[in-house]
Amino acid sequence: MRNTTAEIQVLAFDIFGTVVDWHGSISREISAAFPAVDADAFALAWRAGYQPAMRRVMAGELPWTLIDDLHRMILDEVLVQFGLTHLGESARVDLNRVWHRLDPWPDVVQGLTRLKTRFILCTLSNGNLNLLIRLSKRADLPWDCILSAEVFRAYKPDPRTYLGVAQTFDVPAGQVMLVATHHDDLEAARACGLKTAYVERSLEFGAHHPKDVSPRAANQMHARDLLDLADQLGC
Numbered sequence: 001m002r003n004t005t006a007e008i009q010v011l012a013f014d015i016f017g018t019v020v021d022w023h024g025s026i027s028r029e030i031s032a033a034f035p036a037v038d039a040d041a042f043a044l045a046w047r048a049g050y051q052p053a054m055r056r057v058m059a060g061e062l063p064w065t066l067i068d069d070l071h072r073m074i075l076d077e078v079l080v081q082f083g084l085t086h087l088g089e090s091a092r093v094d095l096n097r098v099w100h101r102l103d104p105w106p107d108v109v110q111g112l113t114r115l116k117t118r119f120i121l122c123t124l125s126n127g128n129l130n131l132l133i134r135l136s137k138r139a140d141l142p143w144d145c146i147l148s149a150e151v152f153r154a155y156k157p158d159p160r161t162y163l164g165v166a167q168t169f170d171v172p173a174g175q176v177m178l179v180a181t182h183h184d185d186l187e188a189a190r191a192c193g194l195k196t197a198y199v200e201r202s203l204e205f206g207a208h209h210p211k212d213v214s215p216r217a218a219n220q221m222h223a224r225d226l227l228d229l230a231d232q233l234g235c
Contacts, residue, residue, distance in 0.1 A: 005177070005195065005221070005233060007174065007175050008119065008175055008176070008177050008195055008233075009119065009120060009169065009171050009175045009176070010119060010120045010121075010122065010165060010166075010169050010171060010175065010176045010177070011115060011119045011120070011121050011122075011176075011177050011179055011197075012122050012123070012124035012147070012162075012165045012176055012177070012178050012179065012194075013121070013122070013123055013124065013125075013178075013179045013180070014124065014125060014156075014178070014179065014180035014181065014182060014185055015123055015125035015127055015132065015135070016102075016125065016126075016127065017181050017182065017201055017204040018179065018180050018181040018182070018199055018201060019104055019105070019108055019123075019141070020102035020103060020104050020105070020108075020135065020139070021102065021103055021104070021105055021203075021204075022043070022047065022099070022102050022204075023040075023043045023044070023047070023203075023204060023205055023206045024103065024203070024206070025098065025101065025102040025103045026039075026042070026043040026046065026098055026102075027039040027040055027042070027043045027206065029095075029098050029101070030042045030043065033095075034082075034084065037082050037083075037084070038082075040206050040208060041082075042078065042082055043206070044205065044206070044209070045078050045081060045082075046071070046074055046075060046078050049070075049073075049074035049077065049078070050070070050071075050074065053065075053070040053073060053074055054070065054126065054155045057070075057155065058155060058158070064153055066128040066130075066131075066150060067099075067126055067127050067128050067131060067149070068096065068099070068128050068130065068131055071096055071099055072092070072093075072096045075092065075095065075096050076092070079092070099127070099131055099135070100130075100131055100134040100135050100138070101135070101138060102135055102139075103139065104139045104141065105201070105225065105226075107225040107226050107227045108139075108141070108226055109139070109140060109141065109142070110226075110227060111225065111226025111227045111229065111230050112141060112142050112143075112226060113142055114227070114230040114235040115226065115229065115230050115233065115235050116142055116144070117235055118233065118234070118235050119233075119235075120144045120145070120169060121142070121143050121144050121145075122143060122144060122145040122146065122147050122165065122168075122169075123136070123143060123145075123146050123147055123148065124147055124148075124156070124161060124162070124165055124178065125147075125148055125149070126148070126149045126155045126156055127148060127149075128148055128149070128150045129146065129148050129150050129151070132146050132148055133146055145168070147164070147165060147168060149161060151164065152164040156185055156188065157184065157185060157187075157188030157189075159188070159191075159192050162176075162178065162188065162189045162192040162194055163192050165194075166194075172193070173192055173193035173194050174193050174194070174195065176194045176195065177194065177195040177196060177197055177221075178194050178195070178196050178197070179196075179197045179199060179226075179229065180196070180197075180198070180199065181198065181199045181200070181201040181204060181213075183198070183216050183217075186198060186217065186220060187217070190217070190219070190220070195220070195221075196217070196219075196220040196221070197220060197221035197222070197223060197229055198213075198215070198216075198217070198220055198221065198222050198223070199223050199224075199225060199226065199229065200213035200222075200223070200224050200225065201213070221233075
């Protein structure tokens with residue numbers, strides 16, 4: 001990365017895919033509860049509804065809606081697709097909360113702990129606060145602060161989210177680094193003046209759907225995982 005990282009004060013982390021293994025976590029719960037269901041396909045279908053649902057909010061078709069509620073809206077449609085419409089309300093509520101129970105990748109807790117010795121660590125996720133707090137508490141993630149689209153009432157890639165981190169900590173945008181495994185998220189952050197670090201998560205979509213993790217931007221860090229990122233940042 002050509003730009004020095006010496007002035008960075010804050011590391012802001014994408015959560016779904018970057019910090020937690022949404023596909024593996026959801027697949028495991030579906031396999032345990034519904035052995036006859038294709039858990040891999042179920043997880044992918046649920047996640048596939050995420051971006052279209054957010055676009056409806058951003059386009060004004062839906063009022064501001066928490067991700068928990070969007071997840072539930074998508075879930076009700078996915079249950080039809082997989083023949084699980086017999087599930088009652090309490091079962092649907094519990095299943096929707098699987099997003100509060102996502103497991104971190106194996107490197108995450110140790111990597112964050114090391115990074116915290118030098119930087120302020122915060123989340124920057126489209127997940128709502130209740131989801132992020134419960135997920136983080138369960139996984140023992142050592143954040144200094146939890147920031148969410150809910151705080152800014154805007155979903156990434158809206159500039160208000162990235163610039164909102166800088167405003168929260170009263171630093172220039174260039175002193176914030178977004179850490180994520182999604183190229184579109186990182187590109188939007190760079191357009192707002194943030195530094196960026198790409199983290200490889202080749203198995204984000206499961207072992208049967210490996211992701212291309214080759215570098216795409218010359219002006220950002222590239223790390224295998226958070227332990228590698230900590231090494232590169234001198235933590």
